[in-house]
Amino acid sequence: MASPPATSAERDSGSLRPVIGVTLVAALGGLLFGYDTGVISGALLFIEEDFALSAFASGVVVSSILVGAMLGAAAAGALSDRYGRRRVLVLAAGVFTLGAAMAAFAPSAVMLTAARLVLGFGIGTASNLVPVFIAEVAPPRYRGRLVGLNQLMITLGIVLAYVANYALEHTDHDWRWMFGIAAVPSLIFGAGMLALPESPRWLALRGQTDRARAVLARVRGYADGHADALDAELAEMTASAGAETAVPSAERRGRWRALTAPGVRPALIAGVGLQILGQASGVNTVIYYAPKIFESSGLGSSSAILATVGVGLVNLLMTPVGMYAVDRFGRKRLLATGAMVMTLALAGLAGTLAVGGQEGSFAWLAVAFVVLYIAAVATTLNVVVFIIPSELYPLRIRGTAMSATMFSNWSMNFLVSLTFLTLLQALGGAGTFTLYAAVCAMLTLFAVRVIPETRGKSLEEIEQELAHR
Template identity: 80%
Template sequence: MASLGTTVTRSDGAAGLRPVTGVALVAALGGLLFGYDTGVISGALLAIESDFGLSSFSSGVVVSSILVGAMIGAAGAGNLSDRYGRRPVLIASALVFTLGAFLAALAPSAAVLTASRVVLGLGIGTASNLVPVFIAEVAPPRYRGRLVGLNQLMITLGIVLAYVANYALENVTHSWRWMFGLAAVPAILFGVGMMLLPESPRWLALKGRTDAARAVLARLRGRPRTAAVEAELAEMSAGATDRESAAPRTGRWRALTGRSVRPALVAGVGLQILGQASGVNTVIYYAPKIFQSSGLGSSSSILATVGVGVVNLLMTPVGMLAVDRFGRKKLLACGAAVMSLALAGLAVTLAAGGQGSSFAWLAVLFVVVFIAAVATTLNVVVFIIPSELYPLRIRGTAMSATMFSNWTMNFLVSLTFLTLLDTLGGAGTFTLYAAVCALLTVFTLRFIPETRGKSLERIERELTPRAATSA
């Protein structure tokens, strides 16, 4: 990354955007690992069930075990990053990803496989917490939405790569071991890449390391010390000084209960809970089973799942471009409404269709519409919004609380999905998820603030008076 400081141009121009884009792309490899390690189970599960003779419940335990690790990783990563920096904690997560991939590939039993997926979850929880924060803290306000959105693009790419690996290795002996083991390659690349990146300038400013923050900021903006760089640094430093002096001395976790943080926490945590409760990850984890229940065969179900992953990947850049043009709030509200309608259509199709092939492909169509809406709206903003809302002094810790709620709800939804499917049937299950999406629409309009084009420091200043007047 030594070349970051060699380009001298306008920081808001195309050339000036290249250095920070390169940094964001490397950091977003954590998102690729997130996507691959969560998506690979959808195709691997059928072979794992055969090899280990798993029941529906034990299959759910294997699938959801990764979320236990993710909850732990998300809960701990933020506080560590507030203390020691974003970069070293992300490097540590790359080592965890690598270890988890090898353990999963070599697992001799379902119990060991479950434990290895907990290890992988530690890496996923850490990456889901810190990659958006790291990118948001290095990005200029004008392009922050699409740059943080690179994380989601890489997540979807990781899911597609997992689906492709599932399809390509379906008939290979011990195919699921190869599926898991391949994740070690991007994990190593992620670790090496993070070693070459600078630390977040905002974290450096928070720690009083102004000269280091200035040097990093100049490299990220592709220009030497100029008035624009000094102005941006002054805003960071002033915000860090003001917020640090106001921070409670009783600890970062207790600071989350303060009135100044409450509006951001309600928006960030509420978004995670409702977003996960919409059932979006059940499609990622259990897509082949959903398609099989609608009447498709095993091979067709896996192939249709690959198609869903491709739609997810192709629609994500659309959302990345839209989020800085139309804003986070409007995009999410519209997307949640479409998600609700698509799931309602899926529920009606499953109720009326039985096992007919025409109804099976209609179910696939509704899933594709749902995933397209998710990819362009919810999945783009779900990490962007909380990474922008929280005060710098406790940003990592607040993201820990936020992503812990995300992974906890993810765990509950994925663990209960098969049971819901057995109890309520496909129609009842997806009617329930459709209602949650409708509730997400209302929540967005009521509680999510618009942050498009604003500096992180300005967002913090605007939310604080809201907290004071609402107390």
């Protein structure tokens, strides 16, 4: 299937380089998201030893970042609707820096937990606003892969965390450096966001048309003599912004209540439902607990961490495949296909564990099913999980709607992470992964029946279609 046709504005645009540069800087938030999420997997092996943590205390240290992420996701949307996407992302960079320093110097498990809460707040803010910021500056034809760059940076951050864990594991178990080095990219992210312009759509909503026009010309690379293309795109934005400001002031003040309005409801069901089912598929249990799982199967700590690097590399290398496919084949088809493969892979893994356990040739078959599952997640679910909601919501409540969406994401992430080891103990590997396979089957049906196709459409066109749905 061919890529969607370019709009007249896109045919007249001078270069994609400016918007790619903006996207790369913003996606550093995704890199920090991935690093601070993944670093605990290796560091935990040594934190448990240094602080003599019980299994419950270890779970608190791991899951505290998810509580912070819920709070960050809930707060970021309203703040960004009021103060702008860029300013809140600059704030997030400061939060990342503070959290990294706190974790590096934490004298106790309590202080480390507090540091993880702070880092989680930064992660929740970034997971909310980075996709929105990129979607609002990206041209429709390339929006999927540009927003998908955020996911690529998340997977890169996870791999870098795994590599840092492995490299620093040999330096007298100095887990503090594993956390502390994240302060460097945090500072770079903050400096980069200070140099970027505000979202042109947010500026248009605020009535700052001249600034919106200047930003649009900058990020699109419009050359002299192409004023018509610039004016056409700006007119679409300002018309949508004008319709938003025409909404009664009482509804604008009650942003959370506005999420239940009939015109918003289809988008909210699709966005929130995708987060709940996506997280309930269990993929993040691999990110958080892979070294523990490998160590319990008989590997030493060093080998367990090295094996986890391999899982991270599969995740990283398959993500660009999904970035290419999302604008070529569409969000809906990509998600439905990936969820089907995830279902088959987990069903195969559950069957393998039920028949052969973890011994002999069955162990290698189980590894193959895990790799297939991670590859399917990386090319489909993980690519669209941030793209789809960033495209669906009306401009006036986009930040607030993303808060509700990402809060549901992190809440389900917390629930799944908290219950994984309990499920594994109660149901065994076969029963646990059968349950996750059933969720993936539900996700397949949800993608086919509920998720709208947004490929190649402007954000304003998507908003109008969903309002009439």
